[in-house]
Amino acid sequence: xxxxxxxxxxxxxxxxxxxxxxxxxxxxxxxxxxxxxxxxxxxxxxxxxxxxxxxxxxxxxxxxxxxxxxxxxxxxxxxxxxxxxxxxxxxxxxxxxxxxxxxxxxxxxxxxxxxxxxxxxxxxxxxxxxxxxxxxxxxxxxxxxxxxxxxxxxxxxxxxxxxxxxxxxxxxxxxxxxxxxxxxxxxxxxxxxxxxxxxxxxxxxxxxxxxxxxxxxxxxxxxxxxxxxxxxxxxxxxxxxxxxxxxxxxxxxxxxxxxxxxxxxxxxxxxxxxxxxxxxxxxxxxxxxxxxxxxxxxxxxxxxxxxxxxxxxxxxxxxxxxxxxxxxxxxxxxxxxxxxxxxxxxxxxxxxxx
Amino acid sequence: xxxxxxxxxxxxxxxxxxxxxxxxxxxxxxxxxxxxxxxxxxxxxxxxxxxxxxxxxxxxxxxxxxxxxxxxxxxxxxxxxxxxxxxxxxxxxxxxxxxxxxxxxxxxxxxxxxxxxxxxxxxxxxxxxxxxxxxxxxxxxxxxxxxxxxxxxxxxxxxxxxxxxxxxxxxxxxxxxxxxxxxxxxxxxxxxxxxxxxxxxxxxxxxxxxxxxxxxxxxxxxxxxxxxxxxxxxxxxxxxxxxxxxxxxxxxxxxxxxxxxxxxxxxxxxxxxxxxxxxxxxxxxxxxxxxx
Numbered sequence: 203x204x205x206x207x208x209x210x211x212x213x214x215x216x217x218x219x220x221x222x223x224x225x226x227x228x229x230x231x232x233x234x235x236x237x238x239x240x241x242x243x244x245x246x247x248x249x250x251x252x253x254x255x256x257x258x259x260x261x262x263x264x265x266x267x268x269x270x271x272x273x274x275x276x277x278x279x280x281x282x283x284x285x286x287x288x289x290x291x292x293x294x295x296x297x298x299x300x301x302x303x304x305x306x307x308x309x310x311x312x313x314x315x316x317x318x319x320x321x322x323x324x325x326x327x328x329x330x331x332x333x334x335x336x337x338x339x340x341x342x343x344x345x346x347x348x349x350x351x352x353x354x355x356x357x358x359x360x361x362x363x364x365x366x367x368x369x370x371x372x373x374x375x376x377x378x379x380x381x382x383x384x385x386x387x388x389x390x391x392x393x394x395x396x397x398x399x400x401x402x403x404x405x406x407x408x409x410x411x412x413x414x415x416x417x418x419x420x421x422x423x424x425x426x427x428x429x430x431x432x433x434x435x436x437x438x439x440x441x442x443x444x445x446x447x448x449x450x451x452x453x454x455x456x457x458x459x460x461x462x463x464x465x466x467x468x469x470x471x472x473x474x475x476x477x478x479x480x481x482x483x484x485x486x487x488x489x490x491x492x493x494x495x496x497x498x499x500x501x502x503x504x505x506x507x508x509x510x511x512x513x514x515x516x517x518x519x520x521x522x523x524x525x526x527x528x529x530x531x532x533x534x535x536x537x538x539x540x541x542x543x544x545x546x547x548x549x550x551x552x553x554x555x556x
Numbered sequence: 557x558x559x560x561x562x563x564x565x566x567x568x569x570x571x572x573x574x575x576x577x578x579x580x581x582x583x584x585x586x587x588x589x590x591x592x593x594x595x596x597x598x599x600x601x602x603x604x605x606x607x608x609x610x611x612x613x614x615x616x617x618x619x620x621x622x623x624x625x626x627x628x629x630x631x632x633x634x635x636x637x638x639x640x641x642x643x644x645x646x647x648x649x650x651x652x653x654x655x656x657x658x659x660x661x662x663x664x665x666x667x668x669x670x671x672x673x674x675x676x677x678x679x680x681x682x683x684x685x686x687x688x689x690x691x692x693x694x695x696x697x698x699x700x701x702x703x704x705x706x707x708x709x710x711x712x713x714x715x716x717x718x719x720x721x722x723x724x725x726x727x728x729x730x731x732x733x734x735x736x737x738x739x740x741x742x743x744x745x746x747x748x749x750x751x752x753x754x755x756x757x758x759x760x761x762x763x764x765x766x767x768x769x770x771x772x773x774x775x776x777x778x779x780x781x782x783x784x785x786x787x788x789x790x791x792x793x794x795x796x797x798x799x800x801x802x803x804x805x806x807x808x809x810x811x812x813x814x815x816x817x818x819x820x821x822x823x824x825x826x827x828x829x830x831x832x833x834x835x836x837x838x839x840x841x842x843x844x845x846x847x848x
Contacts, residue, residue: 231652235652237652237655237656239593239659296831296834296835297834300834300838301834301838304590304591304651304655305591305789305793307591307593307655308591308785308788308789309785309789309830309834311593311781311782311785312782312785312786312827312830313827315778315779315781315782316782316823316824316827319820319821319823319824320821320824323818323820323821436778437662437663437666440659440660440663443656443659444660447656481671483670483675484671486667487667487668487670487671488667488671490663490664490666490667491663491664491667491668491671493663494660494661494663494664494667495664497656497660498640498657498660498661501644501653501656501657502643502644502647505648505653
């Protein structure tokens with residue numbers, strides 16, 4: 203029975219952790235329109251830094267890593283988030299101003315591969331291909347938790363953190379800042395014509411998103427106690443994209459739903475299935491293909507996701523407004539802001555514009 | 557100094573492979589105006605198709621197997637465009653969607669290769685060839701043939717673009733699709749042919765990459781993809797001749813640097829050049845207005 207709850211709470215942990223990761227990518231992609239194909243790289247930096255600062259000094263251990271500050275739990279996590287933000291500043295400063303969507307995506311996916319290559323080869327940074335391990339379990343010593351109890355405890359901690367971060371994200375998306383993000387997503391040129399500094403807002407969005415990525419990554423290494431390059435192959439970015447596209451781009455509740463469906467049910471549940479005899483790893487491969495196919499089907503039939511972005515309605519102040527026929531309307535009117543409605547993203551009837 | 561020339565020779569081989577791949581990617585990009593993130597997996601799939609003919613069923617000579625593999629990859633690329641990418645590109649105006657679809661396609665193809673052929677390295681069945689000194693270079697027969705193939709492909713692409721009706725239509729479409737359409741160019745047909753050529757070149761590049769590196773794995777194309785991106789961006793996105801020049805530059809730079817620093821980082825040199833280009837000449841060396 204203990205075994206059963208161990209599994210359940212492992213799934214609960216991944217649900218909340220991917221909820222955090224999805225919120226981070228959603229503010230970049232879903233709200234601001236930055237196609238960050240290097241997202242998993244930011245997650246990895248968060249995880250490595252969290253691990254490396256919470257481990258003791260590496261001298262005398264079998265591992266090689268930088269830092270080694272013995273930092274206690276919540277601070278190590280914050281260090282991971284901040285490290286991820288620092289990476290975002292560098293990346294954004296070089297790329298965001300210069301490149302439009304698809305070139306940005308090309309450079310970012312390259313960045314993700316190079317980051318992978320460097321961390322894999324430069325052993326002194328984060329122990330190379332072996333990765334960090336034996337990372338202390340936060341507070342397990344103080345609370346005298348067994349490893350089963352730790353899973354339950356840490357899944358709950360992650361749940362609380364994700365709720366706090368959800369509250370923060372809701373505030374951001376409802377604020378004028380969030381509205382500006384969405385305006386940039388829908389049309390950067392229009393936003394810039396209205397006097398919004400597109401680069402500055404995109405940078406802000408990258409920073410917020412990568413903080414979420416860093417925290418999500420930090421929680422991963424604190425939960426599992428280890429992290430190595432196989433955990434963040436560039437394809438993992440796609441899983442996070444799948445979470446937000448299935449759940450609903452631009453909708454925080456949808457993201458939780460997406461995390462439940464994609465991450466928990468499609469990725470971690472099949473991991474408990476026994477291997478097909480003679481074909482090690484086949485289940486994983488098929489699983490990845492199923493996710494790819496599901497995402498395409500979803501994009502085609504329900505591009506707004508399971509729970510679509512709310513069409514935000516703003517009551518205009520009393521005044522003269524013209525309705526469609528050109529007659530004036532007197533009462534304050536609720537006007538659906540079609541620009542920010544998810545159903546209108548990208549779908550036009552103009553055909554290919556070359 | 558001799559070490560430099562040795563590395564230069566290897567650089568020319570890498571550049572040959574890279575040039576085929578970069579031209580294939582650029583051709584398709586110029587016409588459809590979105591990047592195919594599954595291109596690396598097209599390469600790997602082409603390499604495995606050649607492997608299938610060469611080592612698994614017909615046991616034919618690798619060069620003939622390469623032709624079969626590339627042509628089939630070309631046909632697959634056309635089918636993928638017809639039934640997957642083109643509907644998405646037509647339906648959604650923003651390039652986000654089709655980019656994510658190609659990203660997903662990359663995941664599907666990669667895992668398909670893993671499920672069929674497994675994660676182990678495969679090698680083509682070829683006679684072992686010794687390395688010979690040719691001038692200051694040290695190369696074997698296969699590497700020389702790969703270089704000849706690459707030069708032939710470059711000349712072929714050049715002649716096609718400059719002299720044939722097809723090439724002119726492709727250049728017209730790449731400049732302005734709507735204008736090309738109103739001038740009576742059958743844009744659908746040109747797009748289909750372009751996808752065929754892109755797939756063909758991807759298959760060819762994947763196979764010659766496998767020949768020069770004497771092994772193939774499902775992820776080899778994916779790892780090579782960012783070197784292609786570097787060549788394409790350095791050369792100037794959308795410019796075929798820029799892609800060729802970028803491939804030469806990146807190919808030489810990665811191999812020559814490998815002679816002086818740890819070869820494990822040689823691909824990262826490509827990325828460093830990419831970043832420097834972005835900082836100082838963001839539109840690439842042979843920039844075309846309005847593309848980047």
